[in-house]
Amino acid sequence: MRVTTAFKRLLRLDDVNVTAVEFGTSTITVAVALRRRRLVCPHCGHKTSARYDTRPCPSSWRHLDHGVWQVQVQATLRRLSCPTHGVVVEGVPFARPGAHLTVDFDDLVAWLATRTDKTSGSPSNPGRFTRFPEPARRAAQSSVRSALRKESASR
Numbered sequence: 001m002r003v004t005t006a007f008k009r010l011l012r013l014d015d016v017n018v019t020a021v022e023f024g025t026s027t028i029t030v031a032v033a034l035r036r037r038r039l040v041c042p043h044c045g046h047k048t049s050a051r052y053d054t055r056p057c058p059s060s061w062r063h064l065d066h067g068v069w070q071v072q073v074q075a076t077l078r079r080l081s082c083p084t085h086g087v088v089v090e091g092v093p094f095a096r097p098g099a100h101l102t103v104d105f106d107d108l109v110a111w112l113a114t115r116t117d118k119t120s121g122s123p124s125n126p127g128r129f130t131r132f133p134e135p136a137r138r139a140a141q142s143s144v145r146s147a148l149r150k151e152s153a154s155r
């Protein structure tokens with residue numbers, strides 16, 4: 001089995017192909033390419049095949065760790081011109097708009113935020129706990145949006 005195939009199965013990211021895997025000293029960088037050809041606005045779901053341009057540098061998201069290895073997912077993304085939101089970077093199926101964490105990592109952090117008391121961690125581990133509100137907010141907004149979509153679709 002090829003290493004790219006193994007990481008495609010391990011990461012379980014939808015609608016992407018793993019194109020390369022690179023091992024660093026403590027990080028595994030997994031390069032992915034979106035399978036879809038059309039560009040999707042991350043904010044409203046507007047789809048188009050017209051590309052505005054391609055970002056010159058790849059975007060990256062932190063994914064759930066594999067043992068002692070930190071996992072970074074990287075993708076070169078295109079930009080589109082959305083009639084509502086202007087020129088934006090295309091959305092990816094595995095991360096919420098504006099997030100530097102994958103949905104799985106976001107959800108884990110949001111879940112931990114609901115299970116951890118407010119006082120633990122912050123003095124000894126300030127970096128982690130100051131990031132809790134943002135993933136929790138994104139996860140909550142995503143849940144509300146999907147519930148509203150289901151409700152409007154059932155009418």
Ligand SMILES: [Zn+2]
Binds near residue numbers: 042043046083086
């Ligand atoms: Zn839009």
